[in-house]
Amino acid sequence: MVTRFPMSAEEFMNIVKEELNDSPDLIQKVFQIKGQSIIVQYIAYQIKKDRLERDLLEVITSSNNRWTNEDLINKIPISSTVQEEKMDKIIQQMIHGSVSIYIEGEKNVVLFALQNQNHRSLNRAETESLVFGPQVSFTESLITNLNVVRWRLDTEDLVVEKLIVGERIQSEVRIVYLKSLANNENVETMRQRIKDLKVAEVEDTSVLGQLIEDSSSTVFPQLIFTELPDRFCTSISRGRIGVMVDKSPTMLIGPMNLFSFFESTEDLYMRWNMGTFIRSLRFIAMALSIILTPMYVAALTFHYEIIPSTLLVSLGQSRATVPFPPVLEALLLEMLIELLREAGARLPTKVGQTMGIVGGIVLGQAAVEAGFTSNILIIIIALSALSSFTAPSYLMGTAIRLIRFPMILLAGAWGIIGIVFALSFLVIHLLKQKSLGRPYLSPIYPFQWNDFNDSFFRVPFPKNTGRSKYLMTKDQDRYSKAKASERKDVDPT
Amino acid sequence: MKKWTILIIIITFLSGCIPKSYIETLGIITAVGYDLTEEDRIRGTLVMFQFDPAASGTSQVVTGEADTSKGIRFSTGRLTSHELVSGQVRLEIFENKLAERGMMKYMDTLQRDAKVSDMGYLATSEVPTEELLKSENDEDRPNTGSYIQKLIEKSIKNESIPNAVLSTFIHDYYDEGRDPTLPSLTLDEDKAVINGISLFQNDRLVNTISQERMFFVMLMMHEFKHGQFQLQLPNDALTMYHKKESMESPGKGPLHVSLHEIKTKRKITPTKGTPTKQTLKLEMEGRLLEITQDTDLKNNKAIEALEKEIEKKVENQLEETLQVLKDNQVDPVGFGAKYNAFNRSNRVTNENWREQIPDLQVEFQVNFKLLRYGITE
Numbered sequence A: 001m002v003t004r005f006p007m008s009a010e011e012f013m014n015i016v017k018e019e020l021n022d023s024p025d026l027i028q029k030v031f032q033i034k035g036q037s038i039i040v041q042y043i044a045y046q047i048k049k050d051r052l053e054r055d056l057l058e059v060i061t062s063s064n065n066r067w068t069n070e071d072l073i074n075k076i077p078i079s080s081t082v083q084e085e086k087m088d089k090i091i092q093q094m095i096h097g098s099v100s101i102y103i104e105g106e107k108n109v110v111l112f113a114l115q116n117q118n119h120r121s122l123n124r125a126e127t128e129s130l131v132f133g134p135q136v137s138f139t140e141s142l143i144t145n146l147n148v149v150r151w152r153l154d155t156e157d158l159v160v161e162k163l164i165v166g167e168r169i170q171s172e173v174r175i176v177y178l179k180s181l182a183n184n185e186n187v188e189t190m191r192q193r194i195k196d197l198k199v200a201e202v203e204d205t206s207v208l209g210q211l212i213e214d215s216s217s218t219v220f221p222q223l224i225f226t227e228l229p230d231r232f233c234t235s236i237s238r239g240r241i242g243v244m245v246d247k248s249p250t251m252l253i254g255p256m257n258l259f260s261f262f263e264s265t266e267d268l269y270m271r272w273n274m275g276t277f278i279r280s281l282r283f284i285a286m287a288l289s290i291i292l293t294p295m296y297v298a299a300l301t302f303h304y305e306i307i308p309s310t311l312l313v314s315l316g317q318s319r320a321t322v323p324f325p326p327v328l329e330a331l332l333l334e335m336l337i338e339l340l341r342e343a344g345a346r347l348p349t350k351v352g353q354t355m356g357i358v359g360g361i362v363l364g365q366a367a368v369e370a371g372f373t374s375n376i377l378i379i380i381i382a383l384s385a386l387s388s389f390t391a392p393s394y395l396m397g398t399a400i401r402l403i404r405f406p407m408i409l410l411a412g413a414w415g416i417i418g419i420v421f422a423l424s425f426l427v428i429h430l431l432k433q434k435s436l437g438r439p440y441l442s443p444i445y446p447f448q449w450n451d452f453n454d455s456f457f458r459v460p461f462p463k464n465t466g467r468s469k470y471l472m473t474k475d476q477d478r479y480s481k482a483k484a485s486e487r488k489d490v491d492p493t
Numbered sequence B: 001m002k003k004w005t006i007l008i009i010i011i012t013f014l015s016g017c018i019p020k021s022y023i024e025t026l027g028i029i030t031a032v033g034y035d036l037t038e039e040d041r042i043r044g045t046l047v048m049f050q051f052d053p054a055a056s057g058t059s060q061v062v063t064g065e066a067d068t069s070k071g072i073r074f075s076t077g078r079l080t081s082h083e084l085v086s087g088q089v090r091l092e093i094f095e096n097k098l099a100e101r102g103m104m105k106y107m108d109t110l111q112r113d114a115k116v117s118d119m120g121y122l123a124t125s126e127v128p129t130e131e132l133l134k135s136e137n138d139e140d141r142p143n144t145g146s147y148i149q150k151l152i153e154k155s156i157k158n159e160s161i162p163n164a165v166l167s168t169f170i171h172d173y174y175d176e177g178r179d180p181t182l183p184s185l186t187l188d189e190d191k192a193v194i195n196g197i198s199l200f201q202n203d204r205l206v207n208t209i210s211q212e213r214m215f216f217v218m219l220m221m222h223e224f225k226h227g228q229f230q231l232q233l234p235n236d237a238l239t240m241y242h243k244k245e246s247m248e249s250p251g252k253g254p255l256h257v258s259l260h261e262i263k264t265k266r267k268i269t270p271t272k273g274t275p276t277k278q279t280l281k282l283e284m285e286g287r288l289l290e291i292t293q294d295t296d297l298k299n300n301k302a303i304e305a306l307e308k309e310i311e312k313k314v315e316n317q318l319e320e321t322l323q324v325l326k327d328n329q330v331d332p333v334g335f336g337a338k339y340n341a342f343n344r345s346n347r348v349t350n351e352n353w354r355e356q357i358p359d360l361q362v363e364f365q366v367n368f369k370l371l372r373y374g375i376t377e
Helices: A009-019 A049-062 A069-075 A087-095 A142-152 A184-195 A205-212 A229-237 A258-262 A265-269 A272-301 A309-320 A326-346 A349-369 A375-388 A394-414 A416-432 A449-455 A481-485 B002-017 B071-077 B104-112 B129-134 B144-157 B166-174 B211-221 B300-327 B335-342 B350-359
Strands: A026-033 A036-043 A081-084 A098-103 A109-113 A158-165 A171-178 A224-226 A241-245 A251-254 B026-036 B042-050 B059-066 B083-085 B091-095 B121-125 B181-187 B192-201 B204-210 B227-233 B255-271 B274-291 B361-372
Touching (some): A009 A036, A009 A087, A036 A049, A036 A087, A081 A087, A087 A098, A142 A171, A205 A241, A229 A241, A258 A272, A258 A394, A265 A272, A272 A326, A309 A375, A326 A394, A349 A375, A375 A394, B026 B071, B026 B129, B026 B144, B059 B071, B059 B129, B071 B083, B129 B181, B211 B255, B211 B300, B255 B300, B274 B300, B300 B361
Parallel strands (some): B026 B083, B091 B121
Antiparallel strands (some): A081 A109, A098 A109, A224 A251, B026 B042, B181 B192, B255 B274
């Protein structure tokens, strides 16, 4: 619809009313000042009414001169002002919380942004909690989040690009990176993928992430979602690219490799030896979580030879009462743990704790006493469930829990051959994955010894002077190695 | 999609091809004993675990007769509701009568059977293995098989018997100029004990070296890291170093010394061209734990004299032990193999070495060093 200003006050008001589907909250008011018709229109709940009345209406009504658009922009003490002549833009701005003022006879409409947004303030992180380190988490408001990011990355190097995604319901998306560090190709890939999206709407960052990731058939996440500003900003300062979506408290970072899903910023805050220990603990936990239950099933179904002779008696005795084959037994218990986890996640926190006790202790104990499962399997299942929760990325933890089920089935069908088959498949699958076009299994393949400093180990800072090679940062050195180890103590001896 | 369908079909159908052996349906054999019956058949005694929810004990011993060692499993199969499997066999005992006829035919099947561990222990028994394995003793938990296995394992670790795993036996058997040994078991008050080392000519048991000589065979065969032993020295060897204060009668009674933390270094040097002439140099170190005569240990000369006496006694005992080995025409030390390692001419083979063993001349050079003897004041 092409509308041409100037138009009469009545005509303009009718068009706006029609465009907004006769919204009951549309306020339209015509002021007659010095024979001039000044039309003020806004949506009631979208704007700050006190500021409208104090800063805008009072100035307009108390003036003795005739108003022009120039005067509106220059004399009214509100900074975000736009002149607009296209009707669809005007409507959009009003929906976002602008007050439109039209002086009859003028060629443009002046819009004053007086958004009234209700959102929670910065809070403690819930899903990714740190014991040691910053506790704050992102909120749903993009403005607040940008504010936090700017505050943490206090440099003119930080680039924030704005994109709009969604054809029916639009969402504002920001791409954040460091200009002098982030690889151009990575930025270009990220920007291109978001720009090329032809979707009706994007509900959340995690939805955007799934839309732009390299492979949607795998269980492994290829981009990291985080609610922690410190993790987001640390990643960006290392040359990764961040994406923020309005209305979502999770941020997206890429490119990632498999091992970065087991890194936590806590590793950096702790001393390097502790950090390395905890990081390797997570890798061991992942391996245990994947291998332990299938191994039990394989050993008890096919390979009684590999059971240590000291364990043989207790294992055999506890198995003797169980009426199911080991595969079924393991699958049942794994299902039980998954049920407990899911029920605990859905229930309110207070009830959730009770459920954990009922499920974990009562059910587990009773199951063994009733001869439903062997107690050694209970230990194994609990251990592997516990291990899967150590992954700092919740999505990675879920992926690990999921790949256990096919592995148990294969172990039940083919024994250790099945496990080896599944593991080989897993490795091949991981080798094929990419994150923003970068190899997912780096630094193992392609092999980069220097990148081990940042993925498997947490090397002391004076020693860790290089940057991860697979990120292809413009600047390959963090700082000079010689200067980092130089001591500057003011000490006479 | 097609790929996945094929994969799932393969997994489903192929999994039926693998025999499943659920642990609770198995009778897991942990130890086997072989005896010779009067009719020259083999009587096998199997010690096994079988798991029943109702039964209090998990251990069972069954006996069966057959013509082959593997046949025993079939003949005993009718005695138990569980399927007998040999994947956990950690111990195989052979009655002396059977071992005297040659062990290799049994070793061969053990070695070729992939289910049987090459690291399982072997032993010979003076009494029928059936009695040995059916003996009931408090220490035999969870069963006699694992008790004997632990006994042998501990003795090997303690360096009181040579290694007795299947792979060592087979290695020694095939090695030119070396004979295998095994621990020998017997019953003592209804309890299985080690009573010596069995000597083999190739794979035939010929004799058993007694417990007292075991240490000296070990001295020749093995380098000690933390062994222990005791010696009887001549009664008057240290008379002049007796403590003056305790005039009571310090020199009365026999002189015994107990030594531990023994470390040895052994060097066998064969003479070029003549395999029967060899030198064995033995560097020994040890701690004096106990001495039965009241001796003045602060005196360096006393220590030197003690060391000299020990050296003399050890050399003496080694000579005697070697004589026993020569009498039996066995070479568990591997003097012949040692000669082969250094010489290309006049090589020793399994056939000609047997004839040469009685002519073996070994010069023993023992050097003993007493490291510590405790606090003397």
